[in-house]
Every structure is written in structure tokens, then in C-alpha cells.
Amino acid sequence: DVPKGRLEKFEWKDSKVFPDTVRDVTVYLPANHQAGEETCVMVWQDGTRHADPNGSMRVPVVFDNLIHKKEMPRMVGVFIDPGRMTKQKPGEKAANRSFEYDSLGPAYASFLTDEILPEVQKRYQTKFRPQPEAWGIAGGSSGGICSFTVAWEHPEKFRKVISWIGSFTNIRGGNAYPYLIRKTERKPLRVFLQ
Numbered sequence: 001d002v003p004k005g006r007l008e009k010f011e012w013k014d015s016k017v018f019p020d021t022v023r024d025v026t027v028y029l030p031a032n033h034q035a036g037e038e039t040c041v042m043v044w045q046d047g048t049r050h051a052d053p054n055g056s057m058r059v060p061v062v063f064d065n066l067i068h069k070k071e072m073p074r075m076v077g078v079f080i081d082p083g084r085m086t087k088q089k090p091g092e093k094a095a096n097r098s099f100e101y102d103s104l105g106p107a108y109a110s111f112l113t114d115e116i117l118p119e120v121q122k123r124y125q126t127k128f129r130p131q132p133e134a135w136g137i138a139g140g141s142s143g144g145i146c147s148f149t150v151a152w153e154h155p156e157k158f159r160k161v162i163s164w165i166g167s168f169t170n171i172r173g174g175n176a177y178p179y180l181i182r183k184t185e186r187k188p189l190r191v192f193l194q
Contacts, residue, residue, distance in 0.1 A: 002068035003031030005060055007051060008124065013086070017111040021083030021096050026051040027120055028060045028077030030067055035125035040075040040134040043112060043150075043158075045101060045143030047079025076128070078120055080112075101142035102172040108146055109153040132188075136160035142167045145174045148191065152180075155187045164194035 005028050013022040026047050030039070044050045050057045059077060066072035082097035084090070100108050121127060128135065135158045137147040144166025151158040168174045 002064050004064050005030045005033070005067075007053070007060060010119075010123065012116065012119070015083070015111060015115055017107055017115060018083050018096060018100060020086050022086055022088075023081045023083045023094070024048060025081070025116060025120070026079040027124055028063060028075075028079070029124060029126070030074045030076070031064065033074075033076075033124075033126065036127060037074070038127045038129050040073050040136070041117065041128045042075055042077050042136040042138065043117075043147075044077065044079045044137075045082070045139030045146050047081050050138075051077070051079035073134075076120070076124070076126055078116065080116060098142060098171065101139070101146035102167060102174060104149055104173045104176065106153045109150040109157075112150060113154060113157055132157055132159040136162070138162035140164045140166075142171070144168075148177070151189050151191070152177075152187065155189055159189055161189060161191045163191065166193065 008027045008029065010025050011022060012025050015021055028051065044059065049055060050059045053060050063075060063077060067074055082094035082100055084092060085095045088095060117128065132155065137150050137158050139147040144163035145168055147161050148163050148166060151161045168177055
């Protein structure tokens, strides 16, 4: 019986980073969200699965409870599905998932910071806090390495990462991270690995 946030959904098919793809984006807005409100932001890969209030993760329900208990700041959740090719039908396995999630480099991070997150702020009249400690990202399996890669590429934006069963293996070069982490100047990231 805590105040409940609301879920909004839109389809994104105008990507310049991943052209010829289409994807669903679900946005969690905390209870009593006001236009122009400054909030923290948490991005989730394989979004629909995590945003389902009746699914196994039920992230919106967890957010509602933690925000109500003041154990977590007010936060917007952005749940992004991987890209389907435009010729694919809704519900088909996303053909672009491995390319987007498992590839090292700045592409997916740019997709978030230049396309999706500005669109969320514009559509829902929210403003994400500028401090990188207010930005988090999460995912499992290929979504887990993707989350780490985003923070690795943009630590000035994302500082908190949740990666469960992350695919840090040679699918698309993820096995390079142990070497890169040892040889690169330390980055101010907080990473939870399961």
C-alpha cells in the first residue's frame, strides 16, 4: 500500500547509432512525479523483463517500496529492450542484442547519452541530476557486460553498475577487460558483480 509510480512506454526507431533497429523503452516515474523534477536515473538492459510488475524482478515494485522507505532517492527507471531489425516482428528475438550489448567501445554508451536519455527527459519533463553518482545502470548476462562497458566508457556520467552473470568472455572481445582494468588509470566506479 505504498504510493505507486507509473510506467510509460514508447517505441524508439530513430537511432543514428544503431540504424534500422526498433525497440521498446519503458519508463518508471516515481509516485507524484512533477514536471521539471530533478531525479536520479537507473538504466536497465533487457528492459521489458525487468519492468514487468508481475515478473520475476518487479523492479518498479522494489523502487516504490525503497523510495517510500527513503532507502533510495527518487529515481526514474529507464528499461530498454535490445534492438530488433526493422524487418523483424514485435516479439521476435532481438537480432541486434549481441552486437549492442557484447561489443566493447563507446557505441551503446553514446546511444544512451545522446539518444534515449535526452528523449526520456523531453517526453516526461524530468531532469536527471548532473552528478555521476546519481546515475546507475544494470543488466544480466550480455546486458551485464553492456552495463559495465557503458560506465567504463562514460564514468563522468555513470558511476554505479549492477552486473549479474555478466558475459565477460570472448563473445565480442569482453575477455579483454582484465587486461584493460589492470593497465588503465583507475576509474571511480562502484560495481556490484553477481
